[in-house]
Amino acid sequence: MSANHPTDTTTTLSQAELAALRARGHRLTPQRILILETLKAGGGHMTADQIHAQVAPRLPALNAATIYRTLQWLNGAGLVSVTDVGEGSLVYEYFGHTPHHHLICQRCHRVLEIDHALLTPLTHDLADRYGFSARFDHMAIFGECRECRQSNGGEEA
């Protein structure tokens, strides 16, 4: 879906990223590289299963267990976020661009991205008043989107 390098299927990652991963003392395997690339190329939310499907053509043997293990590892390394959008599976997302969050419409299941800046005041309030350091990279806000509010009828959910 986005192979700019016909001759090389596994080099979308920067040297810096590869180094960062290796730096943790862990090993760089084709599976891990491919999973991270896929997540990066996906450009948004992906479930473990979607990653599996996406990766299958290139590495059919790649096991689901490996995907989960790799995802945890990438999350620990700070390269990937994990969010529960309330649809059964967790969704993973490559990190590394502008931080942003998600508005999830519980009626149509659409996902809107919002800027991190909107949460800044809240972040400060929580820190000031409760001493709590919020990790909003983890966050999803549920509700109803404009379209569904306007066509306020059908209860799909």
Place this chain on the structure above:
Amino acid sequence: MSANHPTDTTTTLSQAELAALRARGHRLTPQRILILETLKAGGGHMTADQIHAQVAPRLPALNAATIYRTLQWLNGAGLVSVTDVGEGSLVYEYFGHTPHHHLICQRCHRVLEIDHALLTPLTHDLADRYGFSARFDHMAIFGECRECRQSNGGEEA
């Protein structure tokens, strides 16, 4: 654990509440009443399993499936909220007091309650800028609590 009525084990609910439930055209069973009472008495987050355990002495036959079904029904009736606090099971909470939300420490798993007012500005922003109507009754904010930040050492999670 909180039986003020030695002669009657099933009457902590107000007439208004009972009426509200019946009003939906559904039936009032001892199971449902007990589950709602338990949730109310719990005064906070409870998982389906905790409810099950709590209810067992009074109604040992009460099945887990019934609990889940009842919980969904109560949620639909607006009496109970459902939140995913990221610990595997959903948590349910009796609604009916001041709306509030939860800060969840990912290190020590402590849960702090915060006032709804803190989210008001955000709610408005989302409505104004995105036309999104947020349902914050559903919300949990992850991060690290004051205590864990201060004793910044141990990586428990």
Place this chain on the structure above:
DNA sequence: GTTATTGCAAAGGCTTTGCACACTT
């Protein structure tokens, strides 16, 4: 008497885990 609700048991979906083999370092 009707019809919703329960209990039981089984299935379901997602994720994790144990183990031997393979591969990275």
Place this chain on the structure above:
DNA sequence: AAGTGTGCAAAGCCTTTGCAATAAC
């Protein structure tokens, strides 16, 4: 060579579902 990571398969957990019997209306 040493030790982490992989694949496979199985288990795990939480939750949902089908069905006949039961209880509420």
